[in-house]
Amino acid sequence: MSNDNDIILSSATSMSTLTINEVSKDGFGYNPSVGPQSNIITPEASTFLLSSKKSIITNNPNSIYDKNIINKKNLEISLSSLAFLFCEMVNWCHSNSKGIQDLETRLNGLGYQVGQRYIELIKLREGFKTNKREVKIVEILQFIHGTFWKAIFGKTANELEKSQDVLNEYMITDNVPLMSKFISIPKEYGELNCSAFMAGIIEGALDSSAFFANVTAHSVPITGYPLRTVFLIKFDDSLSIRESLRS
Amino acid sequence: MSSYYLTIIGTRDNPLYEVEFSSFKPNSSSTSSSASASSIPGRAQFAPDVREILPFIANSSLDIIDDSQWSTSNFNLGRVDSFYGLVVNAFITQGNVKFVLCYDNVGSGTNSKYDDNLIRQFFIDVNDLYVKCLLNPFYRVNDAIVSPEFDIKVKLLARKYF
Amino acid sequence: MSKSSKYNGDDIWKNNVEKINSELFTLTYGSVVAQLCRDFNNNYHEVNNQLDKMGYNIGLRLIEEFLAKTGVRRCQTFRETSEIISKIGFKIFLNIVPTIENWSSDNKTCSLILPEPNPLTEFVELPITTDSKISKELWYSQILCGVLRGALQMVQLDVDVNFVKDVLRGDDRTEIRLKLNKVLKDEIPAGED
Numbered sequence: 082m083s084n085d086n087d088i089i090l091s092s093a094t095s096m097s098t099l100t101i102n103e104v105s106k107d108g109f110g111y112n113p114s115v116g117p118q119s120n121i122i123t124p125e126a127s128t129f130l131l132s133s134k135k136s137i138i139t140n141n142p143n144s145i146y147d148k149n150i151i152n153k154k155n156l157e158i159s160l161s162s163l164a165f166l167f168c169e170m171v172n173w174c175h176s177n178s179k180g181i182q183d184l185e186t187r188l189n190g191l192g193y194q195v196g197q198r199y200i201e202l203i204k205l206r207e208g209f210k211t212n213k214r215e216v217k218i219v220e221i222l223q224f225i226h227g228t229f230w231k232a233i234f235g236k237t238a239n240e241l242e243k244s245q246d247v248l249n250e251y252m253i254t255d256n257v258p259l260m261s262k263f264i265s266i267p268k269e270y271g272e273l274n275c276s277a278f279m280a281g282i283i284e285g286a287l288d289s290s291a292f293f294a295n296v297t298a299h300s301v302p303i304t305g306y307p308l309r310t311v312f313l314i315k316f317d318d319s320l321s322i323r324e325s326l327r328s
Numbered sequence: 329m330s331s332y333y334l335t336i337i338g339t340r341d342n343p344l345y346e347v348e349f350s351s352f353k354p355n356s357s358s359t360s361s362s363a364s365a366s367s368i369p370g371r372a373q374f375a376p377d378v379r380e381i382l383p384f385i386a387n388s389s390l391d392i393i394d395d396s397q398w399s400t401s402n403f404n405l406g407r408v409d410s411f412y413g414l415v416v417n418a419f420i421t422q423g424n425v426k427f428v429l430c431y432d433n434v435g436s437g438t439n440s441k442y443d444d445n446l447i448r449q450f451f452i453d454v455n456d457l458y459v460k461c462l463l464n465p466f467y468r469v470n471d472a473i474v475s476p477e478f479d480i481k482v483k484l485l486a487r488k489y490f
Numbered sequence: 491m492s493k494s495s496k497y498n499g500d501d502i503w504k505n506n507v508e509k510i511n512s513e514l515f516t517l518t519y520g521s522v523v524a525q526l527c528r529d530f531n532n533n534y535h536e537v538n539n540q541l542d543k544m545g546y547n548i549g550l551r552l553i554e555e556f557l558a559k560t561g562v563r564r565c566q567t568f569r570e571t572s573e574i575i576s577k578i579g580f581k582i583f584l585n586i587v588p589t590i591e592n593w594s595s596d597n598k599t600c601s602l603i604l605p606e607p608n609p610l611t612e613f614v615e616l617p618i619t620t621d622s623k624i625s626k627e628l629w630y631s632q633i634l635c636g637v638l639r640g641a642l643q644m645v646q647l648d649v650d651v652n653f654v655k656d657v658l659r660g661d662d663r664t665e666i667r668l669k670l671n672k673v674l675k676d677e678i679p680a681g682e683d
Contacts, residue, residue: 109479110618113472117333117346117382120479122370130480130487131352131369143606143657145460145613146477158512158609162583165552166515166633169544170522177529194521195514197423198463202513204422205459213401214422233514259510289423289469291339291397327398463613465520466527474618 151206160259168264171275185277189296192281193288200286203232218251218316218324221292225283226253233282234259238312249316253283256306258298274298276310283312293317329353330431331372332490333382334482336458337426338470341390343383344425345473345482348372352487370487374432378414385409386428389416393426403455404448407440417444419451423469425458427451450489457481497560497574499581506559507582512609519610523630534627541629545636552583552637553644564645568670569593571647572600575638584609588666604664606657610634616658625660629653635666646674 109126112119122130174187204212207228215221226241234255244250258276276298284296295315302309329351336345352370374382389409396405397420409416410433419427429447461467461478473479523541530536556562560578565571576588586608592601610631616624629635635651642649650669655661 109483110476111345111347111472111474111479113343113474116343117335117348117379120347121372122349122368122483124368126483127352127368127370130483144477145463145615146457146475146481148460150460150463151456156512156585156607156609156612157509158515158585159583160508160510161552161555163510163515163518165548166519166522166544168551169548170518172547173540173544191518191521191525194465194524195517197469198517199513201421201423201459201462205456214403214420216398216401233511235510289339291424323398460613463517464615465517465524465613466615466617475615476618477615 150202151208164264167260167275167278170278171264171273181273184273185298188275188277189281189284192278192283193285196282196285196287197289198285199233199282200229200289203229206232215290218292218320221287221290222251222253222314225286229286230255234279247315249318249321251314251316253312253314254301254309255279255312256309258308258310261300261308261310274300274310276300276312279310280312283314287314292320329373330433330490331374332429332431332486333372333374333386334427334429334454334486335383335386336454336473337386337390337428339424340470341387342470343472344470345478346383347479347482347486348374348379348382349483349486349490351490353490370483378412378432382414382430385411385414385416385430389418389428390426393418393420393428396420397424404451406444406448417447417451419448419455421455421458423462427454427458446489450485453485453489454482457485497562497578499578499587502559502578502582503585509585512585512612516609516612519633520614527628532624534624538627538629538632541632542636542639545633545638546640547636548633549637549640549642550644553641556582556641567597568600568647569597571642572602572668576602579641598670600668601654602666602668604631604666606664608664611658611664614658625658629656630658631656631664638666638668643674648672648674 110120170191171184171188174184174191178184178187204214215224222241226238230236230238230253238253238255240252240254242252242254244252255276258279260275260279264275280296280298284294287294287296294317297313299311299313300309301311331348331350333348334346335343338344349370350372372379388411392408393405396408396418403419403421405418405420407415408418413432414430415433417429417431421427429450457478458473461473461475462469467473523537526537526540527534530540556579559582562574562578565574572590576590580602581587586605588602588604590600590602592599594600608631610633614630616628616630629652632653635653638651639649642651648671650667650671652667653665654667655663655665657664
């Protein structure tokens, strides 16, 4: 049935090594360069799915797909371990960057990938009965400031404000941000703000949810809170149009 | 017996994963139909001309899904479209990845509520699998999902619910 | 009575360690490894080297906190050292306790078997591609080898540390091999590798 003229090309560059002639080993696995034809139920697959044995193909006993990620036991680790790792991330980014701006961009990028994943995980854990997709700017911000922050950093953020002067600008403030808590910045790093990594997490979460934004971290110490950091969130202009259409 | 086509669609309207299947339950009711067409439990039995256009049907429903994306805060969008006897149900994640299920509605006209509930449960479980896939650092948003383990789990869900 | 029993990893973990949810660590480390693979254009030998180097730098500094928190004194034998690494070191930093086996007859080489879930690899599945380069070359948790090498060097132990098995590659278990080369005599360790 599969026709060589009807190849659906892979959108994933990382998978470019999969060719249209590739036959999956066990009759399982989707091949994007073939499309749905790569993934019909074969007689072997059918027999396998109907049998109760599972161990033959899933040779990885620790497969993530066999774990419960919604109610799993909350494992803990030492904060120091994250601190040591983070310092090395900063060192490595620093040795590869052209300046402080570039270094912050790299840290932001590392955080971004974490945020993209966390937003889906946390929403999955909230459950679908009582909870909802965030579709409004104010609501997603409240979610990030509250549930999201708490899940990742162990406490909610401190303040959530709308900018008085600039449209589409919001600020989330954390008096004691986790990532700055354990890193003292050497002088040669100048104005570096390590919370750029946290800003990246927020940006990744917002972009994933189609609230396209640019998030930056700014050190704004006050008495009693020398590490206080403001995360400045600038939403894309198109969002207010989307929002106004619905209200 | 209904046949199903599930596709997971990325944020750039690109397909990430596709699968065709049918009910795995023994085919007791439709003895009249030509059972010889396929005796493999679980294999979809779309007519060839329908089968060819399934990805296009799924794609054409994206406009409707995009509309509901901002007008409702539900994850499950339910029945969003129908087309030449094919019904389209959809689900959308917080990360704006869409699950679209197209199926022929053979002989289940009275049970549509029941079907929609099953499909909703199915989508919720697929979402769980999708998040597991996403947590892998080597997977990037909008990459095709080629993991055989993911595929097995989706097909086991198909068997469980349909 | 063995000397390691004087120190109790569980007690230190419970009372003297600030803890966080391990998922942030898991995802952050994943983000680093994935980025290194891109930066080095999937040259996994270089990725391993870089992870090892980062680990080494961590080890050099981590030992100070370790000694301060635990009060551990100089060990008499390498067997004792390995016990401390597993029951105290891994416990208070990663909240796991690897088992130690496979001692060589000269008591200078042994294996650490990492239990699952390993907080570095909890969500990881190596990508499936036609060439299996990644599952033959990448040691995903290589940073741990660097940490051990660096930390042990600070206490005058010159040790080779490397992975020999990893469940991510389809092996039956995750195994780090430790080999004591020599005990250094008051030498000043080199800074960067």
